[in-house]
Amino acid sequence: MPSYTAPLDHIRFILNDVLKVQDTLSQLPGCSEATPETVDAILEGAATVCQEVLFPINQSGDKEGCTYSNGTVTTPKGFKEAYKTFIEGGWTSLPCDPAYGGMGMPHVLNCVMQEMICSANMSFGMYPGLSHGAYEALHQFATDELKATYLPKIVTGEWSGTMNLTEPHAGTDLGLIKTKAVPQADGSYAVSGQKIFISAGEHDLTSNIIHLVLARLPDAPEGVKGISLFVVPKFLVNADGSIGARNTLQCASIEHKMGIKASATCVMVYEGAKGWLVGEPNKGLKAMFAMMNAARLGVAMQGLGIAEVAQQNAVAYAKDRLQMRSLDGVKAPEKPADPIIVHPDVRRMLLTGKAFCEGSRMLSYLVGLSLDIAQLHPDEAERQEAEDFVALMTPIIKAYQTDMGTAVANLAMQVHGGMGYIWDTGIEQYARDARIAEIYEGTNGIQALDLVGRKMGVGYGRLLRRFFHPVSQFIEAEMDNDAMAEFVLPLTKAVAKLQQATATIAQKGLKDPLEAGAASSDYLRMFALTALAFCWARIAKVALEKRETDAGRKEFYDGELATARFFMTRMLPEYESRFRMVMAGKGPLMELQASGF
Numbered sequence: 055m056p057s058y059t060a061p062l063d064h065i066r067f068i069l070n071d072v073l074k075v076q077d078t079l080s081q082l083p084g085c086s087e088a089t090p091e092t093v094d095a096i097l098e099g100a101a102t103v104c105q106e107v108l109f110p111i112n113q114s115g116d117k118e119g120c121t122y123s124n125g126t127v128t129t130p131k132g133f134k135e136a137y138k139t140f141i142e143g144g145w146t147s148l149p150c151d152p153a154y155g156g157m158g159m160p161h162v163l164n165c166v167m168q169e170m171i172c173s174a175n176m177s178f179g180m181y182p183g184l185s186h187g188a189y190e191a192l193h194q195f196a197t198d199e200l201k202a203t204y205l206p207k208i209v210t211g212e213w214s215g216t217m218n219l220t221e222p223h224a225g226t227d228l229g230l231i232k233t234k235a236v237p238q239a240d241g242s243y244a245v246s247g248q249k250i251f252i253s254a255g256e257h258d259l260t261s262n263i264i265h266l267v268l269a270r271l272p273d274a275p276e277g278v279k280g281i282s283l284f285v286v287p288k289f290l291v292n293a294d295g296s297i298g299a300r301n302t303l304q305c306a307s308i309e310h311k312m313g314i315k316a317s318a319t320c321v322m323v324y325e326g327a328k329g330w331l332v333g334e335p336n337k338g339l340k341a342m343f344a345m346m347n348a349a350r351l352g353v354a355m356q357g358l359g360i361a362e363v364a365q366q367n368a369v370a371y372a373k374d375r376l377q378m379r380s381l382d383g384v385k386a387p388e389k390p391a392d393p394i395i396v397h398p399d400v401r402r403m404l405l406t407g408k409a410f411c412e413g414s415r416m417l418s419y420l421v422g423l424s425l426d427i428a429q430l431h432p433d434e435a436e437r438q439e440a441e442d443f444v445a446l447m448t449p450i451i452k453a454y455q456t457d458m459g460t461a462v463a464n465l466a467m468q469v470h471g472g473m474g475y476i477w478d479t480g481i482e483q484y485a486r487d488a489r490i491a492e493i494y495e496g497t498n499g500i501q502a503l504d505l506v507g508r509k510m511g512v513g514y515g516r517l518l519r520r521f522f523h524p525v526s527q528f529i530e531a532e533m534d535n536d537a538m539a540e541f542v543l544p545l546t547k548a549v550a551k552l553q554q555a556t557a558t559i560a561q562k563g564l565k566d567p568l569e570a571g572a573a574s575s576d577y578l579r580m581f582a583l584t585a586l587a588f589c590w591a592r593i594a595k596v597a598l599e600k601r602e603t604d605a606g607r608k609e610f611y612d613g614e615l616a617t618a619r620f621f622m623t624r625m626l627p628e629y630e631s632r633f634r635m636v637m638a639g640k641g642p643l644m645e646l647q648a649s650g651f
Contacts, residue, residue, distance in 0.1 A: 056480030060101035082430040104174035112175040115316030141211030154205040165422035172359025177316035187345040188215025195333035229277035235269040255320030256305035283338035286329035313486035357459030364466035365407035449501035454582035456491035502574035572640035
């Protein structure tokens with residue numbers, strides 16, 4: 055049976071020692087409640103609910119899955135009770151506006167919570183996760199009346215929310231959607247159409263489900279410029295806030311999937327359902343991105359969360375499983391064979407997982423902290439810089455962390471050998487669950503196109519400077535530090551190659567967009583590796599300093615330094631091959647005619 059322990063020791067190290075989040079939070083209005091004592095209590099509480107409530111029903115939930123009957127969906131055994139415990143603890147309200155009953159805690163803490171939830175039970179996390187995306191869109195774009203009607207109960211978790219974007223004929227290309235919204239005399243709209251792949255579109259965890267639906271007005275222009283966003287509740291809400299009549303929408307079926315089987319993935323049918331406009335007519339794309347960006351950051355945490363729990367179980371197995379003797383002599387003479395953790399290739403797999411999880415944890419939390427700065431910092435310039443950084447890094451961490459979530463889950467299965475392929479060990483579930491994260495909320499290829507096609511050109515490279523400038527400052531500050539040379543020099547070379555690739559793509563892409571498209575995925579991978587190198591260099595700097603002043607934790611800091619060395623020497627060099635792929639241009643991808651495949 056698998057196990058999970060929240061990695062609080064490393065989480066605290068990243069938050070307190072590396073990022074020094076309290077120094078930043080103390081400068082942000084609205085974060086006065088996020089004291090060190092409160093933050094630590096939240097970490098402990100989150101660990102407890104994830105380990106003791108969510109994790110025990112993960113494997114059983116996968117085996118049972120959701121069931122569908124006559125338009126209703128039943129979640130697996132234990133999910134309703136777990137959800138009740140979850141909302142009673144206030145976990146759905148953690149980062150939400152106190153004006154609507156939220157706790158108003160920093161987004162960086164919500165990143166921590168999301169990681170733990172995804173490690174413990176990714177399927178369960180889909181329900182509150184989608185609700186938060188709906189919350190973000192309503193909070194930013196809805197009228198005060200709509201906010202007052204829906205936000206308080208979404209914040210408490212009494213009601214849940216969804217994102218209804220995809221249609222059978224229109225996946226990523228939202229300009230093709232056909233769902234219609236016809237104005238009514240009372241100011242509402244009659245929404246009609248079909249949506250597919252709607253996570254948590256129907257379930258038995260909450261008394262109402264608030265759907266956010268993309269649709270077209272009768273006079274809407276073609277393409278994405280004619281999309282509007284509507285709030286369409288499962289049950290209408292009376293003037294006093296109580297639940298009223300059932301709306302004319304239904305779940306037609308649920309999908310039978312490879313993974314996240316305890317998360318209901320629904321086909322939703324709207325038949326003149328009553329809805330209300332969110333934001334301006336034909337401006338739904340802007341509101342949609344509020345949902346999508348929140349969801350993409352959440353999906354990035356899914357990649358990290360799955361990798362972490364898979365890694366933990368692989369390490370435990372490698373320390374216990376006896377197979378053969380070490381190549382350089384017996385390590386466990388009292389046993390019939392040595393534990394497989396002595397073997398170089400097993401250590402390669404385990405160190406890959408460790409280096410990814412710990413480096414990406416810092417990068418994820420750095421993005422979360424930047425989101426807090428972007429929303430709360432009193433200085434407009436500081437807000438803009440942080441907003442730029444979040445915009446730049448969102449497609450990078452979504453794509454890289456979900457790619458690596460699958461990769462680390464597969465490595466964990468490989469460490470287990472044949473036992474990893476067996477349901478009982480739980481590892482094969484992680485490989486199955488992880489795979490969807492590379493696809494939904496914009497496939498990873500779309501994330502790469504977003505990076506080179508939208509983010510790279512903003513303000514003549516303004517977003518890019520939000521990354522390159524701090525990294526260059528760090529390199530300059532540490533260049534003469536001999537103890538940091540083994541970390542700074544590889545970072546310096548990676549940054550130089552990334553800048554060269556950036557210039558090449560910008561130059562070629564202006565003349566031929568296919569050049570930018572052909573380079574996009576490899577460029578994103580280069581960027582992610584360089585960003586992790588920056589994180590590992592910062593981690594190494596702190597570890598070098600702390601090991602001299604905190605002798606009781608020397609083994610921990612030595613472990614961080616050893617992992618940093620592994621990343622710099624065994625993972626970072628991938629950027630060199632990715633650079634060669636970027637420089638190869640579109641030719642190798644585009645010259646073969648379709649008939650030749």
